[in-house]
Amino acid sequence: MNIREIAKKAGVSVATVSRVLNHPDAVAKNTKDKIEKIIAEEEYTPNWFARSLNFNRTGSIGLMIPHILNPVYMEMAKGVEDVAYQKGYITFMCNAENDREKEKAYLAQMIRRRVDGIVMISSTLEKEDYDRVKEKNIPVVLVGGNKSNPGFSCVRIDCEAAAKEATKHMIDIGYRKVAMFCSKTDTFDNRDKIVGYREAFKEAGVKIREEYIKRIDDTVEDGYLAAKKMVEKKGGPHAIFATSDNMAFGVMDAVKDQGLRIPEDVAVIGFDNIKLSNLVEPKLSTVDVPLHKMGVYGARLLLDIIEDGNSETRDIILQTKLKIRKSCGHKERIGEMF
Amino acid sequence: MNIREIAKKAGVSVATVSRVLNHPDAVAKNTKDKIEKIIAEEEYTPNWFARSLNFNRTGSIGLMIPHILNPVYMEMAKGVEDVAYQKGYITFMCNAENDREKEKAYLAQMIRRRVDGIVMISSTLEKEDYDRVKEKNIPVVLVGGNKSNPGFSCVRIDCEAAAKEATKHMIDIGYRKVAMFCSKTDTFDNRDKIVGYREAFKEAGVKIREEYIKRIDDTVEDGYLAAKKMVEKKGGPHAIFATSDNMAFGVMDAVKDQGLRIPEDVAVIGFDNIKLSNLVEPKLSTVDVPLHKMGVYGARLLLDIIEDGNSETRDIILQTKLKIRKSCGHKERIGEMF
DNA sequence: CGAATGCATGAAACCGGTTACATCTATTTG
């Protein structure tokens, strides 16, 4: 059923039918009612491509996420989807699966499919990859720590400050041997986390042990393995700062498997504050990141560009908050520990 | 940059350019090389709508999921995405958010956007909702327990058998007071789980206490609340069978909060075997469901219909497996417990 | 009462591709 058939049934021209759909006020009431009745009867919906072809707009946005099974990204993704849905856009979910080639392939797809804009979550693409998108004039917003800064608007957190605060907390309690596990992925966020960690030690005047800084995959498994290796030796760390809750879960598992207690023998602190961090035993201390909000802001920024042409580049930094739970000690316990 | 401009630059007709893109063998080598060079230089990609308009195909599928933050659905979704991506399709991720209206709205969007097919995960739509899709001749495959059976192909598990096996295990160990928490959502799967539970009791000749069957929301929070209510009274259940790991986590949390031990005081068993079930303390006994595989099979079924027109309706039932871990006792312990 | 204005509608161009068919040239065949 196409617009011509509807027009024929109604005994009018296609132009009139099209007007009913797009500019109802420009059509006489009688005619409009008649046409609308037929449209409803036939359950006619205008062909989306044909419309897109005219409008040069698809009403869809691309959403690139590093991994679909990681709750951190999914919470951000939900923020994006919430806003997009509410504004009538549909979201192409692109699961890059931590694979740069797949991410590039999906980006090319987005361009081919003429999405109205793209939200990139924690992307690892290079400047050159973005240049393609720029040439095509497709608006892009970055959420979370990208690798290079290609001059797009960005929503993020201050990872350096957050990591510094968390590390400082551990030092303040009295821990001196604090290991840090950070994702291998080369993004600003990860680099900043390490900078913050170092900064905290520097300010406290405590010497850093380089062998305590480990770059690993951001997975439960790698957290487990790295922690196990570190903890099973004598004289291991007093505390482990895993810069994602995901890794922290693995760390906790490894520590427990070694027959050590958390936090009495080894304290653990995470990063992200995903729902589960409050569910494991003991409850995980972590850095609260406003994941959902980051997605929401990212999508809003994008739709601002798409709909209002508001192309000024903005850099939005949201607040993090240190959440102290059971898995690391409290300040009051200084002295009783070492 | 459109096909006409490319044609002009190459000094050929648009038909020839189009042929280079779609039927390269039908073009002389010289001409082809020249045109391909220009296409590459200009980074020309044919307009997707225009192509879709001709082919009446979009190369995209819709994926409806009940909730984007639930790892159960996301593992299935990943299975779907894996297959779709590999076959060159792109996936519209529709997050119904456990809201029937939103699900319907997304379904309408899918129809409007002329997706080539739809995978519905654990849908709660009614027969009448599907009739619309059927009229439009859009292939649909159901994954997991839908509400009604509208005559589409389906990939699922035998929930009745799985629930029965799990319940039987608890009874065999010696538990008599086994509570069951089941999602409120009205799907075949949930109904079947309860049937299986009853069946196990019936076969064992143990009387069922109706007050032990609770329909709750499939969330950690509701699992927590329901368990707390049940456990804080004297003479509560010996064991709780939560028919999702999600709810089981809440149950575990509540039991621990009441100062009771798992499994010594209250045993817990879940359903789904999501990654985290092996990470909580104690590790959760659960029913392993091949979530990823279900998604993969669902997508394959759909693409079979789309690409090969293979429209025979199939009902694929995958195997579950009871995973006994720490959170419930083993058979050997019969007798020592009560 | 004739001209000007406004409103509703239709004809046709257009969006950017694909392809059936026509045309032209070069090669093969009888």
Added chain:
DNA sequence: CAAATAGATGTAACCGGTTTCATGCATTCG
């Protein structure tokens, strides 16, 4: 050597809409 055939390319119709512009009609105004 003329006719048949194959191969390369162009012309124009078409996919299903939207929109500009022209047209016809009724109403308003001088």
